[in-house]
Amino acid sequence: MKGDRADPKALIREAYRIEAITEAECRSILMDWALSLPPDQPQEAALKVLLQRHGEAAPGHPMSALLRQGLDPAGARGRRGGWRARRTDQSPG
Numbered sequence: 001m002k003g004d005r006a007d008p009k010a011l012i013r014e015a016y017r018i019e020a021i022t023e024a025e026c027r028s029i030l031m032d033w034a035l036s037l038p039p040d041q042p043q044e045a046a047l048k049v050l051l052q053r054h055g056e057a058a059p060g061h062p063m064s065a066l067l068r069q070g071l072d073p074a075g076a077r078g079r080r081g082g083w084r085a086r087r088t089d090q091s092p093g
Contacts, residue, residue, distance in 0.1 A: 006049040009036045015063045016054045023062040030066050047071050 007013055011033045015026055037046060047070045055064035 005038060005041050006046040006053075007033065008038065009033070011036065012050050012054060012063065012067075016058060016061060021062060023066070026062045026066050030063070030070075044071065 004010065009032075011029050015021060015029045018025070034043065037043060047067050051064065051067040051071065055061070055067055058064055
C-alpha cells in the first residue's frame with residue numbers, strides 16, 4: 001500500500017508472505033519496521049492496525065506473536081536480571 005503510515009516500507013506485509021519465516025527473522029524485520037515509522041506515527045496505533053490487517057488471518061504466524069507482544073504492557077517492564085541479579089555478595093553497590 002503506497003503511503004501506508006502503519007507499514008511505510010511494507011516490511012510487515014512482506015514478512016507475512018515469506019514461507020517458513022522464523023521468529024528471529026521476524027524480530028529483525030520488526031526492528032527495521034519500528035525504525036521506519038514516521039516520527040508522528042504512534043507505534044501502538046500502528047501495531048494495532050497491522051495486527052488487525054495481518055494477524056487475524058494468520059494468528060499462528062511468528063510476526064503475529066511479536067505484534068501482540070508489542071501491544072502487551074507487561075512486555076514493557078524493561079530489563080530483568082543483569083549483573084546485579086547475579087551478584088553473590090548482598091552488600092550495596
